[in-house]
Structures are given as C-alpha cells and as structure tokens.
Amino acid sequence: MRKLSRGAEATIYLTKIFGKEAVVKIRESKGYRVRVLDERIRYYRTRSEARTIFRAMAAGVPVPTLFGVARFSICMEKLEGVLLKDSRITPRQMRYAGAILSLLHNSNIVHGDFTPANLIAKGGKLHVIDFGLSESSNSYEDKAVDLLLMKRAVSGPLYKHFSDSYFSSSRSSKAVLARLSEIELRGRYRLRTLGPATPGKSSGNQRSQTPQRQG
Amino acid sequence: MLTLGLESSAHTFGAGIVDDGKVLANAKAMYDIGAGGMVPSKVAEFHALNAAGVIRDALDKAGITLRDLEGIGYTRGPGLGPCLQVAQLSARTLAHRLGLGVAMVNHCVAHIEIAKHASGLKDPIVLYVSGGNSQILKLAGKPFRHYRVIGETLDIGIGNMLDSLARKLCLNPAWGSTVAKTAEGGNYIELPYTVKGMDFSFTGLLTRAEELAAKMSPKDICFSVQETSFAMLCEALERALLLTNSKELCVCGGVAQSTRLRSMLTSLARENKARFGYVENEFNADNGAMVAFTAERMLLHGASTSPENCDIMQRYRAEEAAVF
Numbered sequence: 417m418r419k420l421s422r423g424a425e426a427t428i429y430l431t432k433i434f435g436k437e438a439v440v441k442i443r444e445s446k447g448y449r450v451r452v453l454d455e456r457i458r459y460y461r462t463r464s465e466a467r468t469i470f471r472a473m474a475a476g477v478p479v480p481t482l483f484g485v486a487r488f489s490i491c492m493e494k495l496e497g498v499l500l501k502d503s504r505i506t507p508r509q510m511r512y513a514g515a516i517l518s519l520l521h522n523s524n525i526v527h528g529d530f531t532p533a534n535l536i537a538k539g540g541k542l543h544v545i546d547f548g549l550s551e552s553s554n555s556y557e558d559k560a561v562d563l564l565l566m567k568r569a570v571s572g573p574l575y576k577h578f579s580d581s582y583f584s585s586s587r588s589s590k591a592v593l594a595r596l597s598e599i600e601l602r603g604r605y606r607l608r609t610l611g612p613a614t615p616g617k618s619s620g621n622q623r624s625q626t627p628q629r630q631g
Numbered sequence: 632m633l634t635l636g637l638e639s640s641a642h643t644f645g646a647g648i649v650d651d652g653k654v655l656a657n658a659k660a661m662y663d664i665g666a667g668g669m670v671p672s673k674v675a676e677f678h679a680l681n682a683a684g685v686i687r688d689a690l691d692k693a694g695i696t697l698r699d700l701e702g703i704g705y706t707r708g709p710g711l712g713p714c715l716q717v718a719q720l721s722a723r724t725l726a727h728r729l730g731l732g733v734a735m736v737n738h739c740v741a742h743i744e745i746a747k748h749a750s751g752l753k754d755p756i757v758l759y760v761s762g763g764n765s766q767i768l769k770l771a772g773k774p775f776r777h778y779r780v781i782g783e784t785l786d787i788g789i790g791n792m793l794d795s796l797a798r799k800l801c802l803n804p805a806w807g808s809t810v811a812k813t814a815e816g817g818n819y820i821e822l823p824y825t826v827k828g829m830d831f832s833f834t835g836l837l838t839r840a841e842e843l844a845a846k847m848s849p850k851d852i853c854f855s856v857q858e859t860s861f862a863m864l865c866e867a868l869e870r871a872l873l874l875t876n877s878k879e880l881c882v883c884g885g886v887a888q889s890t891r892l893r894s895m896l897t898s899l900a901r902e903n904k905a906r907f908g909y910v911e912n913e914f915n916a917d918n919g920a921m922v923a924f925t926a927e928r929m930l931l932h933g934a935s936t937s938p939e940n941c942d943i944m945q946r947y948r949a950e951e952a953a954v955f
C-alpha cells in the first residue's frame with residue numbers, strides 16, 4: 417500500500433478494493449502512552465469513527481463510503497479533491513460547512529475536530545472526514561466547542577458565513593449560541609477569537625474567588 | 632544589564648539576578664501549603680515577611696549591592712491578587728529609590744523565555760503547564776510579537792487538577808510531585824480521556840478519579856490520572872506540531888518538572904522527528920531568575936514603565952504581552 421499522508425493519530429494508505437480506489441486509515445501505536453491506554457484509544461476511536469460515518473451517511477451528511485473496519489483500521493472510499501485548509505476558502509463553502517455541521521448536530525453527532533483540515537472540497541461539494549473525535553451527544557457544550565474550533569481556524573468574515581448558515585438550520589440554535597458565549601466568557605477563548613489585543617490592555621484586576629494557583 | 636527580577640504570583644517569593652542573559656542568582660522562599668490549600672492573604676503575608684530577606688540573599692549570591700542594579704522587573708500577572716501585590720510593591724519601591732525603570736513581566740512568558748533560551752530552540756511549539764494554566768503556544772508576529780495560544784484546557788489547569796487529587800487522597804504535601812511519587816509502580820485503570828482538536832479538559836477525569844478514591848488504591852489512581860492527563864497533552868501537542876509543521880518542542884512551567892511527562896514528550900518528539908528541550912527544574916518551579924531574564928530583554932528594547940505606573944493583572948494572558 418502506498419502511504420498517502422500521516423496525520424496526528426493515523427496514517428492513510430492508498431489501496432484498491434473491488435477495483436475501486438480506496439484509503440485505509442490505520443491508527444498507529446504511540447510510544448509515549450501506556451499500552452492499555454494506547455490500545456483503548458485506538459480501538460475506541462476506530463469504532464466510533466466507523467459508527468459515526470455510518471450514522472452521518474444515514475442523516476444525509478456527505479461522508480466517504482465505508483468499506484470495512486478492523487480493530488485499529490478503517491477502509492473507506494477515496495475522495496477526490498483538496499483539503500479545504502489547502503485551498504482558498506469561499507463564503508459559499510463556509511455556508512455549506514455550516515449546513516453540514518447543523519445536519520450532524522441535529523442528529524446528535526458532535527465531530528470533535530470540525531476544521532478546514534477535515535473537510536475535502538471538490539467542485540461545489542464538501543465532504544467531512546476524520547470522525548475519530550466524534551461522539552454521540554446532545555450536549556450544548558460539545559456542540560458549542562465544535563463551532564469554536566471552526567471559529568478559531570478561519571477568519572472572522574468567513575466564520576460569520578459559517579455560523580449564519582449553521583444557526584439558520586440548527587434545531588437548538590439558541591441554547592448552543594448561549595453556551596458558546598458562556599465558554600468564551602470563561603476567558604480562555606476571549607483573545608484568541610477576537611484577535612490579539614494591544615499589549616498591556618486587559619480586563620484587568622478582577623478579584624479571584626478561588627484559592628487556586630493561577631500562574 | 633544587571634537586572635533584578637521579583638516573582639510572587641503564587642506560593643513562591645523569588646528574587647533573581649541576571650546580567651546579559653546569564654543567571655547570577657536565583658533565591659526563593661516557598662510557602663508550605665502542607666495538606667491544605669492556599670489562602671491568598673496568608674500567602675501574601677508570607678511573601679511580605681520574606682521579601683527583604685530573599686532579595687538580600689540574591690544580591691549576596693550575585694556579589695553585588697542594590698546600587699549596582701541597572702534594571703528591575705516583577706511579575707505583573709497572572710496570579711493571585713494579594714500575592715502579586717508584594718513583588719509589585721517591592722519592585723516599585725526599589726525602582727523609585729534607585730531611579731530605575733521597571734519591566735512588567737508576564738509570568739507565562741517568563742517561563743517560556745527562560746526555557747527556550749536554555750534549550751537553544753528558536754521557534755518551538757511550547758507546552759506551558761502549571762497550576763492554573765495548561766496551554767500550547769507558538770510565537771506569532773501580528774500585530775506585535777507575542778505567544779499565541781493554539782490549544783488549551785477547556786476547564787481547569789493540570790497542576791490544580793493534580794493538587795485537588797492530592798487533597799482528595801490526603802497526600803502530604805498536597806500537590807503534583809506527591810502524586811508522582813505515589814504513582815510509582817501503579818496499574819492502569821480506565822479513566823475519562825477528553826481531547827478536542829488541540830484543546831483538552833480535566834474535570835471529567837478528576838471527578839471520576841475522586842469517585843474511585845474510596846474503592847481503589849491511591850497508587851493506581853495517581854498512576855492512571857498521570858498517564859491519562861499527560862497522554863491528552865501529548866495528543867494535542869502532536870496535532871499542533873503537525874498543523875504548524877514545527878520541528879521543535881519545548882515544555883515549561885511547574886508541571887514540566889515531572890520526569891514522566893518529560894519522558895513522554897521525549898518519545899513524542901522522537902516519533903515526530905522534532906527536537907525537544909526544557910530547562911532545569913529550578914527554573915520550571917516559580918522563580919525570580921526567569922522574571923529577571925525576561926525583564927532584561929524588555930528593558931533593552933525600551934519596554935520600561937515608570938514606578939508610579941506599575942500595576943498587577945490577575946488574569947494577564949500570554950497573548951497580551953509583547954515578546955522581545
């Protein structure tokens with residue numbers, strides 16, 4: 417099999433199945449973590465990725481067709497096209513992506529890493545890949561984090577197209593939006609999403625309530 | 632430029648002296664938290680009592696007197712308000728008396744700068760792990776040079792998580808290094824593992840570990856919490872390395888003293904053909920030398936504040952601080 421690419425947790429190989437081009441995604445063992453944990457993560461992720469691809473397909477989300485699953489690997493359709501992150505992203509593509517995410521969320525699927533690195537564009541169409549961090553969840557927090565990851569990955573105007581489209585078709589817009597601002601207010605995302613501030617100007621001297629180390 | 636740096640953002644009062652990037656002294660006094668937590672006013676009182684002595688100690692070690700100083704820096708934040716005030720007031724008073732400019736230093740940036748300097752890395756992906764913070768950062772240029780946070784904890788810092796666990800298990804002293812000792816030779820039990828892209832979260836893990844405290848041995852719990860939380864950091868880091876095509880990795884902050892974390896990072900770096908660096912423990916624990924080191928650079932670049940304009944910022948984020 418020819419190696420196509422190496423991601424953070426998996427290596428993608430090119431192969432043929434029934435005469436059709438396919439990819440095999442193999443989750444590699446990581447030397448840094450203990451064996452039990454390593455195998456648990458790889459197994460669990462592989463299983464949940466396969467499950468989610470299947471569920472997403474049933475919900476009408478454009479995903480690669482699933483060909484087969486083993487303990488740590490998945491065989492699926494090879495998608496033509498380029499990663500959104502490697503192309504010039506258009507407003508139209510962002511609206512498309514927003515619609516895709518709301519479709520996922522309406523079926524209670526959270527993606528866990530919904531960024532331009534995991535969207536493949538071809539012609540006017542987008543496909544979602546990489547469901548390794550996905551979960552079946554109806555938690556507003558999880559859904560809001562999906563939005564945040566995209567917010568951080570693209571420019572403000574592009575994100576606006578994305579979120580407008582998402583919120584116009586999401587079933588739980590209000591609650592997700594509320595949770596999104598709540599997470600941002602926790603302070604951790606503030607600067608990162610609004611862009612860097614000027615040096616030395618800040619929210620300043622709020623009183624810390626908990627006797628915990630902050631440094 | 633002979634620079635004095637003062638640090639008092641948490642439980643340590645530190646005074647360091649640096650000249651031309653070389654550390655001449657790194658004196659400190661550390662508040663003993665025992666089996667309890669930290670009451671900010673108590674810790675601040677401790678700092679106030681020790682400030683003069685620690686500064687004197689640093690001057691003696693460097694073999695200089697106050698009059699020889701050419702610059703002063705202190706930790707502006709982040710940290711606990713009452714604690715931060717002590718270094719701020721000391722720096723301000725000294726600067727006023729000596730007629731010197733002051734550098735207001737960001738605590739996280741100071742940790743990063745000294746670690747980067749010691750490891751000789753140029754533009755690494757940085758893992759900053761301390762009590763209240765757990766972040767992945769990288770230098771960015773716009774609109775000014777600063778460390779941009781590209782991943783971080785969605786809830787609590789890893790240090791505070793380990794401290795809470797230590798308190799729950801009644802370890803003494805109740806913090807991370809005791810968790811590390813207790814973990815030796817433990818067996819792995821399954822715990823929640825939460826990574827989202829380059830972000831991660833620790834509360835689920837902590838809650839479950841605390842539930843298990845009544846049933847399982849502290850040894851196995853400590854071992855599993857460490858393995859799980861450190862593996863989460865590693866996964867997020869690996870994603871950051873790939874996304875930025877970076878070949879350098881650096882760890883700093885209090886939790887960077889963990890030998891287990893460092894050995895995991897060494898392995899991670901090897902698998903990604905990246906260089907890995909860190910600084911000696913003395914500079915990963917809170918200290919004054921890192922503040923002096925960063926302050927010297929700031930002052931050399933004109934980032935000097937007059938004593939009357941000095942302040943503290945309890946939630947001073949790394950992104951808000953200009954880096955030189």
Ligand SMILES: Nc1ncnc2c1ncn2[C@@H]1O[C@H](COP(=O)(O)OP(=O)(O)O)[C@@H](O)[C@H]1O
Nearest residue numbers: 421423424425426428439480493494495545546
């Ligand atoms: N079905 C597919 N068709 C074509 N290319 C794919 C497919 N799945 C993955 N890839 C390629 O492999 C890369 C890594 O795959 P991904 O599933 O995102 O794994 P990782 O978790 O390592 O990011 C993708 O960025 C993409 O370039």
Ligand SMILES: [Mg+2]
Nearest residue numbers: 423533534546
């Ligand atoms: Mg991916």
